[in-house]
Amino acid sequence: MKIDLTDTTASKINKGLVKARRAIGTPAVGMVLTLVVVTDEENAYDALKAANDASREHPSRTLVVIKRVSRSPRDRTQSRLDAEVRVGTDAGSGETVVLRLYGEVSDHAQSVVLPLLLPDAPVVVWWSVDAPRDPANDPLGALSQRRVTDSYAAEKPVDELRSRAESYEPGDTDLAWARITPWRSMLAAALDQVSAEIVSVEVAGEESNPSVELLAMWLADRLHVHVRRAVSAGPGLTQVRLETTGGPITLHRSDGAMATLALPGQPDRAVALKRRETSELLAEELRRLDPDDTYASALRFGVDRLGGIQSAAERAEAAAQPVPALPVRAVTEPAATGVQPTSSESGNSDRPTPAKMPPVKKADPQ
Numbered sequence: 001m002k003i004d005l006t007d008t009t010a011s012k013i014n015k016g017l018v019k020a021r022r023a024i025g026t027p028a029v030g031m032v033l034t035l036v037v038v039t040d041e042e043n044a045y046d047a048l049k050a051a052n053d054a055s056r057e058h059p060s061r062t063l064v065v066i067k068r069v070s071r072s073p074r075d076r077t078q079s080r081l082d083a084e085v086r087v088g089t090d091a092g093s094g095e096t097v098v099l100r101l102y103g104e105v106s107d108h109a110q111s112v113v114l115p116l117l118l119p120d121a122p123v124v125v126w127w128s129v130d131a132p133r134d135p136a137n138d139p140l141g142a143l144s145q146r147r148v149t150d151s152y153a154a155e156k157p158v159d160e161l162r163s164r165a166e167s168y169e170p171g172d173t174d175l176a177w178a179r180i181t182p183w184r185s186m187l188a189a190a191l192d193q194v195s196a197e198i199v200s201v202e203v204a205g206e207e208s209n210p211s212v213e214l215l216a217m218w219l220a221d222r223l224h225v226h227v228r229r230a231v232s233a234g235p236g237l238t239q240v241r242l243e244t245t246g247g248p249i250t251l252h253r254s255d256g257a258m259a260t261l262a263l264p265g266q267p268d269r270a271v272a273l274k275r276r277e278t279s280e281l282l283a284e285e286l287r288r289l290d291p292d293d294t295y296a297s298a299l300r301f302g303v304d305r306l307g308g309i310q311s312a313a314e315r316a317e318a319a320a321q322p323v324p325a326l327p328v329r330a331v332t333e334p335a336a337t338g339v340q341p342t343s344s345e346s347g348n349s350d351r352p353t354p355a356k357m358p359p360v361k362k363a364d365p366q
Contacts, residue, residue, distance in 0.1 A: 001086070002086050002090055003084070004082075004083075005084070006082050007081065008081055010112055010116055013097060016085040017087070017095060020088075020095070033061075035055070035058075035286070036062075036123065036126070036144065037051050037065065037128060038109075038127045039066060039129055040066060040067070043129050044098075047128040048064055048096070049279070050128075050277070050278040051096075052096065052279075053283075054280075055093045058283060058287075059093040060286075061094055061118050062097070063097050065113065066098065068102050078102070079102065079103040080102040080103060083097055084097070086098070097116060109139065122289050123146075124148060124286060125138075125143070129150075131150070131153075131154070135147040135169075146173065146285070147169075147172050147173070148174070148175065148282070149164065149173075149175070150174065150176060151164060152175065157209070158210065161214070161303050162304075165300055168296055168300065170296070173292055175285070177292075179281060186259075186271060190261060191242075191249075194244060194246060194249060195246075196244035197245045198242055198244055199226075200228070200243045201225055201226065201240070202230055202239075202241045203215055203230065204240075204241075205236060205238050211236065215237065217303065217305075219240075219242075221297055228306075235255075235275065238252065239252045239253070244264070247265070248264070249263055251273075253273050256274070256275045257272075257274045258271070259272075259273035
């Protein structure tokens with residue numbers, strides 16, 4: 001059921017929700033949280049669809065905030081709020097209110113959203129596009145326990161990761177981080193099967209995909225070894241290669257669906273590693289509302305501490321050499337990584353001494 005409200009108020013919207021629930025015969029709806037979706041008109045359909053699909057796992061009141069751009073100076077001084085109330089099959093497993101803000105009221109979206117929040121329920125804010133530089137101090141972000149951004153939707157994803165690291169507060173998260181959960185789980189399981197020392201790591205993927213940087217930062221932060229960021233044609237993440245004293249461990253995915261896991265001394269095995277829809281990523285983030293310390297640690301490691309980017313052609317040329325190419329530069333200082341510095345007197349100045357692999361905590365399968 002849909003109810004359109006033009007030039008309305010928060011009080012009238014609440015009355016419209018009660019009226020809609022009674023009309024479909026469900027005066028009481030069990031909802032576990034309020035999901036605030038901040039988007040623009042261009043991306044509103046996709047964001048609303050993802051939120052509705054995620055609500056089937058997490059019944060919620062979804063408030064979609066769309067700030068409309070006024071065309072003339074006169075319109076910018078006139079405030080107006082239009083709303084569309086959706087209940088029943090049109091709103092997934094909860095209820096949805098689409099809010100369109102015009103004029104000066106668009107600068108005070110929190111005053112519109114606050115009266116519509118479910119009482120005594122967690123609040124999650126998701127910016128599908130144009131996330132603020134400091135989500136925790138944003139007026140809408142300040143209302144929430146969990147703040148979800150997507151650095152992949154930014155114009156410069158790598159710069160967005162730097163901004164996220166600078167402004168991080170407990171409760172912040174990124175859909176680019178959720179995209180690598182299956183990769184982290186698979187790699188953690190693979191490392192449990194190998195008793196060898198990790199020497200270096202290479203992570204390959206699309207050039208403008210922040211999930212590749214996040215996975216590389218996570219591995220560098222947890223393993224304290226050299227990590228090289230390589231560029232491939234995609235789609236998304238394509239390969240992780242861990243050089244160990246017992247042989248290489250590789251996880252390669254070329255088609256975005258199936259991957260091949262190769263372990264030293266074991267036959268190659270095919271594993272499902274399908275790229276997931278936005279609704280699945282959002283549902284994963286809604287499963288936990290506590291701070292993600294693993295994400296915070298990887299994010300604060302820093303993009304600039306990763307090794308140099310290497311193209312596919314450069315990697316092919318390096319593979320043809322009799323001696324494997326070394327990482328461009330270390331991602332951490334020797335004192336912090338546990339890798340002992342070498343000297344020319346040792347006769348092995350071209351390769352760092354393998355670092356003992358610290359216990360690797362399995363990624364939360366979520």
